Amino acid sequence: MNKTLVVYYSLDGNCKLVAETLADNLDGEVDVVRIEPVKEITGGKFKRYFWGGTQVFMGKEPQIQSINVSVDDYSNIIIGTPVWAWTYSPPIRTFLKENKIKDKNIAMFCCHGGQVGKTLKNLARVLDGNKVTSQTDFFEPATKDKDENQQLIVNWAKELQQLINL
Numbered sequence: 001m002n003k004t005l006v007v008y009y010s011l012d013g014n015c016k017l018v019a020e021t022l023a024d025n026l027d028g029e030v031d032v033v034r035i036e037p038v039k040e041i042t043g044g045k046f047k048r049y050f051w052g053g054t055q056v057f058m059g060k061e062p063q064i065q066s067i068n069v070s071v072d073d074y075s076n077i078i079i080g081t082p083v084w085a086w087t088y089s090p091p092i093r094t095f096l097k098e099n100k101i102k103d104k105n106i107a108m109f110c111c112h113g114g115q116v117g118k119t120l121k122n123l124a125r126v127l128d129g130n131k132v133t134s135q136t137d138f139f140e141p142a143t144k145d146k147d148e149n150q151q152l153i154v155n156w157a158k159e160l161q162q163l164i165n166l
């Protein structure tokens with residue numbers, strides 16, 4: 001079993017772009033799962049930042065739709081999250097609470113608007129008991145410096161492929 005799962009949450013499409021580009025550029029058995037909150041945050045930028053930030057600060061675990069895979073079936077798990085209030089997004093918190101991930105090779109990425117904060121450090125901490133092999137961040141890849149970001153994602157996929165093949 002050397003299967004790879006790319007699991008991500010994305011409100012505005014950046015992490016979705018990274019997750020799908022990674023999957024397209026990785027060989028072997030790769031599945032992609034998008035975390036879907038039961039009640040997605042909607043509205044304009046202010047409203048989304050306000051409610052998203054509130055979820056973070058209150059330590060919320062928003063209900064998410066059940067996923068149709070078992071994390072136990074994968075050796076390698078790539079986790080992607082947008083940065084919300086300098087940390088990982090609450091839907092990822094729910095996912096990690098509901099899916100016990102242990103003894104896996106983990107790679108993680110975040111998408112952000114310029115301030116990563118403690119996102120990857122905090123995510124690595126809740127994934128204690130796994131081997132975090134690689135982590136990286138992308139600055140608004142769906143809208144800014146698209147070609148450059150595309151190349152960064154493809155390059156990271158190459159790096160991950162080598163780790164997967166080990």
Ligand SMILES: Cc1cc2nc3c(=O)[nH]c(=O)nc-3n(C[C@H](O)[C@H](O)[C@H](O)COP(=O)(O)O)c2cc1C
Nearest residue numbers: 010011012013014015052082083085086113114115
């Ligand atoms: C609620 C909320 C909080 C955010 N907080 C931050 C932040 O602390 N630092 C940052 O750089 N970007 C922040 N952003 C911007 C997003 O991280 C950024 O737009 C990211 O690319 C979104 O990824 P997505 O399109 O996959 O949802 C925030 C966005 C939202 C909606």
